[in-house]
Amino acid sequence: MAAIKGSNTKPEVRVRSILHSMGYRFRLHRKDLPGKPDIVLTKYRTVIFVHGCFWHCHDCRWGIVVPKTRAEFWADKRRGNVERDVRKTEALEALGWRVLRVWECQTRDMEALKLTLAGLIGLDTLS
């Protein structure tokens, strides 16, 4: 884990660092795919979205936070994100892509994140 330094604090960067250390090759934000997925594992026809828990309404303690001010404004914004996520996922799946989601709260612990990614991407791709 020596290669992963403190500057890699953003969830997406953390995911990328680990995928790289696991030997995966990927491209970022492919504009030719619906929703410009954060990470694209072309070889496995798999895309990964890294979602902020609050913004995408994760069912965790960061995702269920209700802002004290302008609650309705934020609720609308977040609902819009979730609806867009569903549409993107459907569009990608229709094109034969597998869509994986990694949540911000899953990126806090690098070792745990590695196991999560290994599980998500799956033994089927590595065998």
Ligand SMILES: [Zn+2]
């Ligand atoms: Zn979460």
